[in-house]
Amino acid sequence: MKKAAISALLLLLLAPTHVSAQDGGGGGGTPGDSSGITGSTTISFDANNNKIIATCTTQLDLDIQEYYRPNVRCSILDDNGNALAGQTLTGWGTATVTLQIDAQLDTNYTAQGRHYAEAIMSEPVWQNGHWVTMYNDLVNFLYIMGFNFTCNCPIVRNQGPGPAVQGNVDNLYTNQTRKSLRTPPAPQFDVEYASFIAVDHVTVPSYCFFQGQLAPAIYKGDGGRGTVRTREVITLAPDTGNWSNFQPGTGLSDRYAWGSPANGSTLSAADEDHVPNDCYFWDAQGQAPSGGFTADPTFPAAHRAQVHFVGAASDPIQVFSNDIDWDVTVVINTTTPANPTATITYSHDCYPDHQVKVNGTVVYHFAAPDHDYLSIGRCLAGLNSVGPTQIGPLAVTGR
């Protein structure tokens, strides 16, 4: 009978609403200004492990902890508001949920925390051989019943006033807190293969006659000029599985003859007489086609991109020159986003220099040991070819 009376009374009463919480902000998680509940939410991106980490906390002030338990519902939402992860937790004093999911780069994520204070209205009591749920706060019950009862009891719970009803409506709900971030864009890698003649020029013993005298043919090199013989470049984004900007190319071939180099050591403007086929100073120019160079970009696994450069090109103005051949594979691995790597497998002729760059940094360089006609001829014929050899993984930097 007594229980029924208590229940009826409880149904008439509402819980107090003297607590609130504000958006705790994100990232650093600014605690809200609260008279009873503080809610906060943070979200961060762990680039080392490629994870989104969200933390939601509901914290109760000390003076209401006797009557309420903190409850937090934490979620990670995508751009469309769909929950990617979520968890609810009720604690004592403070409730904290930390969520972690795999991150996609160049993507928005929102962490959302919903903060409650659950009223503690009853607790199980062993009575007459059974567990029964009983109102747990006699002091407050009496207060509600109209008896202004106080005591100097040492137990805080007896100090009143406090919540006096039981049920869902009794829980305190605060505004939710949210925080968003956008993961950094997927790193891109410009992967470049190039071959180049590292000296000013190379000389072929004889080529043509100038005024009855046999003249050597001098072919302009790339040393100090920043030019190349052959080149392939492509941009890879291993995390998104995209590639772009494939550019095969060749450098201009220039031949000089009698009188060159005019200054006695290196080819210069003084050698450019602009008269072709006269076996005197500048003599011819040509460019090899590069349409047959291939790159074959593939993405063999998540966060991995592979490019397979294959090509061959011969000097168009050397009468029967053999090809510069190369077969170079570069695998970019961004499984650890903060430490991307490149692994290079190469085989190529032993002439000229061959080089691989990733985002402008040289990760492989073969320096041709000799630049004399016979060494060049042997190398381009395929003797003493280099590789196949693999190096890496080498540290590279995305952009």
Added chain:
Amino acid sequence: MPATPKPGRRAIWLLLLIFFSVQAFAQPGEKLTSSPRPLAEEFQQMLRQRSCADDSYNDHDVKQISDSILKSQAAEVQVTMPEFSSAVKDSRLDARICAAVALFAVSARPDSATLLRDHLPDVARELNSPDQRIRSLALMTLGGLQPAPPPEVVPIWLAYLKRTDVDEYVQAGAVGAVIRVAAGDKSVITAVQGFWRRQLTEQSRVRVLNGLANIRSREVPADSRLVEIMIEGLQSEDRAVRFTAVQGIARMGKEPVRLAEPILRKLAEEAEPTQGDDVSRRTEAEIRDFARQALKLLESAPQRPRS
């Protein structure tokens, strides 16, 4: 009782003392037997090492014999030529590669046409080798004879161009080599035309055109039939072939450009390409630019003869 050295031991110590004294006075790096090895012996030594076919072969040896061949007296190279020829026919691949390396080195000598004149069949044999490296070296050897390839090479090239069972790409290289020697020879022109009419790869066609383009126009005016091949190249559906031909026609000189003028104008007036991938569009634009450059040859004043 103290041991006394025996007379025999004393003699050994004395000899060792003399040996080390002489060593001490010798120049660093100098061997006591400093007389150069004869070229033939050096070549045989390289053959014995059986390392020419190995991609990790000791390049030092190959360079050394190449240098020796370049620096030796003509007479010494002459007497060693049979050694090289013999190795060409050796059953071992590494010996044949060593021979090809040696003959290639001979070809770089200023007197190579004379030295190799009696051994041209050996080089021709190398052109048919199953090993691509030997074929490539042979092409450079036979094509690079100095001061100029002798007339005897022409029938070798002609026979080689007519074959259908050999390396097409080396044959394409042979076009440039034979044109260099006999650009005006009717049989050569016929052979080149015949080769061009075959089903060739893009790379082979490019190589043929480069061979034709390198005819030295001031020395040997390009035959109109050879120019016709270049013009066919200008109209090829293959972009790389057009790319090569449009440059090649300009290298052949003003008269070939005049003959190709209508096609060059068409290429030069091509609109900016809008179809195809980036690479093909860029190549088409380059072909257009090269065509415009070639046509400028027709606008230029005649070149002033050099005094």
